[in-house]
Every structure is written in C-alpha cells, then in structure tokens.
Amino acid sequence: MTDKNVRFPQLFLRLSISVTMLSAVADRLGFWGKNSAWGNWENFEAYTRKLTFFLPESLSIFSAYTATFFELLFPVLLLLGWKTRMAACGSCFLLLVFALSMTVALGIKAPLDYSVWVGSAGAFLLAVQPEYFFSIDQLTNKL
Template identity: 55%
Template sequence: MEPSTNNPFPQLFLRIALAAALLSAVADRFGCWPASQSAWGNMTTFIQYTGKITSFLPAGLTTTNAYLATFAETVLGILLILGYKTRWVAMATGVLLLLFAISMTLTLGIKSTFDYSVWVGSAGAFLLSTQKHYRYSLDALIA
C-alpha cells in the first residue's frame, strides 16, 4: 500500500514533536521539570553543560552560547507549533540540531547524540522543511 501524500497528520505530528522537544529542553533549564526527570534543572547547570559541549570554542562564549541556544529553541519551538514560516523554521531547527549533534559528538562522543536523538530530530526537521504544504498552520491560513 502506497502512503498517501494527502495525509496532513504525520507532518503535524512531526511539527508538534519537534516543538515539544525544543520547548521541553528550555523548560528544564528554568526548573519546570521535577528533579527526577531533569537533565539540567537550572540555567547555571545548563551553562556548565554548554561549556562542556562547546569546549573547542573560547570559554568566554559559553554563557552567550547557552542563552543563544535557549532563545533559538524557544522561538523555533513556538513558531513550529504555530506553523508560521514553517519551511524556514524547520530548516533552522534542522541546522540547530545538527550543530548540537556535531558539538556533542566532538566532545562527548557519538553515543550521547543517539541517547538524545539529536540526529533524528535534525533529520526530521530537514524532512519537514521539504514539504509542499503545511495544513493546520498559520502558513495555510495566510495563504
């Protein structure tokens, strides 16, 4: 059975899943998840983690990188949920997750990237960016 290209739900699911992953990571940095389920729990710990995965960059950039990543994940997550400028937002999400994957691979090893599914997230975002139409989105309402 050939898959239908008219079914908008897998695309919508991918958009929401990517957004949820991005926004969940941001929420963790601000202590919104219980400690037992938290990777960082606060921004200070996330800044330290950022320093670890960007150790090949000057140390003075660590805090800036942490806040830039948090800002980017927040904006991209919200725009993915809304479905606004979806093609470009999906492409930016793919690039951001690819940068995370490369940084994690260089500093923590390849296994960490599989545990956090950053390659899958990046690939999914790039796939989303190739779609022709984004039904159930602001893009569709505006068009």
C-alpha cells in the same frame, strides 16, 4: 502518497519537534524539577561549556543564551505553523550543531541516546514539505 495521507503525520512531526525542543528549555529553566537532565540554568551553562570546550568561556555562555533563544523561537513558530519552512530549517541546523558538538565533546553515544540526529533529520524532512497543513501558513496562502 496523497496530501490527505500526509496531513496528520506532518502535523505530528511538527508538534513533536516543537514540544521536544520546548521541553529542553523548560528543563534548563528548572520547570522539570531535580529529576531532569540539567534542572537549572547553572547546570546547563556547565554542560554548554563541555560541548563548546574550544570556545572561550564568555562565548560559551553566549552560545547557551543564543541556543536557548532559538530553541524557544523555532518551536513556537512550528507550533503555530507560521514561517514553518524557516522554523524547520532553523531547527534542523540548530539540532545538527547540537549533534555535532555532542559527538565531538562527548562521543557518538550521547546524541544517539537523546535522538538529536533523529530530531535534526525530522526537521529537515519537515523543511522540504511543499505545503504545511493545519498552519497559519496554509491560511495565509489561501488568502
């Protein structure tokens, strides 16, 4: 496969991972309204407590804030194409933690229904790319 054949699929993967993660954050902040997975922060905290049942409540709440921070940081970096490899690795491991937590707490069906495994695998595939097209990284490498 030539570089020319990879450019748009790679960009599509980068953008789809970004938009998907940002949509999840928008949901927990109430931007998607009542017909959504969480609809507000309180519901998201309750869901996080389910996934992190093995943690004390204070650490569970902290993990909700930490996950949200990284779920904002990584997709913004991916959208810009800046520090793309780091953002893709971070997204891969964040989604992997989500998938494993969902599997342990809720069973295998939940992460499969939400394609969390696919998102993690896609981020991993993005992380191992030799070059990032249509990105700030590409521009800075040329300089």
